[in-house]
Amino acid sequence: MAISKAQVAVLVVVVMAATAMMSPASGAYTGCGQTRKVTVQNLCGHDLALSEFPVANSAPLFGPGFVLRHGTHAEFQVCSWTGSVSAPEAAPVEFHVGPDGGAWYQVSNTQGGRVRVTVTPHGYPLQGHCPAAGCRDHGQCFAHAVPGGNCHNVDELKIIYYAP
CATH class of the missing domain: 1.20.5 (Single alpha-helices involved in coiled-coils or other helix-helix interfaces)
Incomplete structure (x- = not known):
């Protein structure tokens, strides 16, 4: 034919x-009808050399050699992003933010290193199961994972590094 x-x-x-x-x-x-934001904040008391591992055709958020100074934050606009972000002496954060506002994320909630980390979705109104995950300062820990993308209407995924 x-x-x-x-x-x-x-x-x-x-x-x-x-x-x-x-x-x-x-x-x-x-x-995308709307871009999403990944925010990384450093409250751990010292500068952090961050690493990223994008997967599923995700572009780098910040690239190699990125150092986040203590007391600062960095914002990255994305349509969709999948992968992980890590810092020395902190648990890695694995996450996905979709172009439709759906998200999944996980980080250990049995952290014992020199740096603690949480991941929290923000959006109005969040829909589904969207708890904070990980551990912050003074031993306060939350859920460890939100698997399956059951968190919706996410405008921002915020990763915060803390001193124990």
């Missing part, structure tokens, strides 16, 4: 439109 010139033209338009919805710089879907 031969393909007509009109069918080829339609196919080219469809492929170009699909390609235009991908950001070449980030490799992430940019057809």
Whole structure:
């Protein structure tokens, strides 16, 4: 069966439109109605060298060699992001923020190192199961995971590093 010139033209338009919805710089879907934010805050008492491990075609949030100074925070606008963020002497945080505001995240709630970490979703109104996860200062710990993406309407996922 031969393909007509009109069918080829339609196919080219469809492929170009699909390609235009991908950001070449980030490799992430940019057809979001609303971007989401990943915020990382440092309250641990010293500077933190952060590492990231993006997966599922997620673009880097901050890249290698990123140091978050004590008492500061960094905000990263994303449409969708999946992977993990870690700091020396802290539990790694694994998470996903979807273009539709759905999220899943996990971090140990049996932390004993020199740095504690929590992850908390923000949005109005959050829907589903969206507890804080991890441990903050003074031994206060929360849930360890929100698996399965049962947290919805997330505008921001906030990761905070604390001193024990």
